[in-house]
Amino acid sequence: MVFMIDSHVHSVFRSLEDFETLGFAGLTDAVSVAFYPVVPSSPATLIDHFRHIIEAEPLRLSGSFVRVHPAIGIHPRCIPPDVQSVFEYMKKAVEGCVAVGEVGLELATNAELEVLRNQLKLSKEEDLPAIIHTPRKEKRAITAKIIDVLREIDYFNVVIDHVNFENIDLVADLDVYVGLTVQCGKLNPENLLEIVGKYVMSSPEKFLLNTDLGRDSSDLFSLPKAVQFLRVKNIDRRVIELISGRNASSLFRI
Numbered sequence: 001m002v003f004m005i006d007s008h009v010h011s012v013f014r015s016l017e018d019f020e021t022l023g024f025a026g027l028t029d030a031v032s033v034a035f036y037p038v039v040p041s042s043p044a045t046l047i048d049h050f051r052h053i054i055e056a057e058p059l060r061l062s063g064s065f066v067r068v069h070p071a072i073g074i075h076p077r078c079i080p081p082d083v084q085s086v087f088e089y090m091k092k093a094v095e096g097c098v099a100v101g102e103v104g105l106e107l108a109t110n111a112e113l114e115v116l117r118n119q120l121k122l123s124k125e126e127d128l129p130a131i132i133h134t135p136r137k138e139k140r141a142i143t144a145k146i147i148d149v150l151r152e153i154d155y156f157n158v159v160i161d162h163v164n165f166e167n168i169d170l171v172a173d174l175d176v177y178v179g180l181t182v183q184c185g186k187l188n189p190e191n192l193l194e195i196v197g198k199y200v201m202s203s204p205e206k207f208l209l210n211t212d213l214g215r216d217s218s219d220l221f222s223l224p225k226a227v228q229f230l231r232v233k234n235i236d237r238r239v240i241e242l243i244s245g246r247n248a249s250s251l252f253r254i
Contacts, residue, residue: 002227002241005248006030008102008131008161008179010214011057011068012049018213018220023065025224028245029254032057033071033102033131037215040080047089054096069254071099071131074115076106087118094126098252101131102161108138108145116149124155129251131159131179134167143167147174159208159251162186165195172199177251180243181212182226184219189229196235196243204239208248 004027011019011032019030032053040046050072061068072093074086094100100123105112116132123130134143143160147170150156160171161179164187171178178199182192192209200207211222219225227244231237248254 002026002231002237003028003245004209004223004227005245005254006211006213006223007159007208007248007252008033008181008210008212010035010212011061012052013215014213016061016064019061019064019066019068021220025221027066027223029067029069029248031071031098031101031131031248031252032068033099034073034078035075035102035214036078040078043080043082043085043089046074046078046080046086050089050093054093067254069098069252071097071101073099073101073103073119073131075102075133076104076112076115079111079115083115087122090119090122094122094128097128098254099129099131100126101159102133103130104133104135104161105142105146106133106135108142113145113149116146117153120149120153120155120158123157124153127157129157129159129177130155132161134160134162139164139166140170143170147171150176161210162212164191168195168199172203176206177247178207179210180207181210182222183212184217184222186212189226192226193230193233193235196230196239200243201236201239204242205247207243208251209244
């Protein structure tokens, strides 16, 4: 059996039973990233969300057969007032995390850009990977702006996530990891197979599969289904193992 690591979930929105089921389906680890469903009214709201991910989630899910690893970051849709207070907390708290995330751009406003810069600087200082969100709308243009920020900060130990046909050519030759989200409304198995054939086979060490499981309606089994779909389509086993688990294990040191 191919061991699987989901490199992007929002575990706080899923039940213990979900993770028990995923454990039986072959998932061994998951990276739980931060996202708050409304704009926080204060920095304390987001800080408590981070504490939930770091302090409670690994313990809550420890009996599920899936090891959950925390990541914290200010999502571009979750920027609170007095964001500097959140940065100060993050500087102390990231020591217990495997990544900074989920960060990125949604509309690429000046405020979003500044928050992204600061979090990438923190990632660089702490030698932690950053998990970077790309939006559904204007994905290509905003991905280009994210790349500009990476060059400005000179830090490329990141996953540019939710990549699809709209922006994959921008990141395929960049020295970053590429997150392929197999989920309803994102990549379906046929999309994934095409991307694997065109891009992944030539550099499989830089791609990660994930599900973005969270508060929205989702296919709980989209990752194991994707792995099995690639297997029956005769994709090389080593490639499947790399993108479904080994690359994430190496990147996040888990």
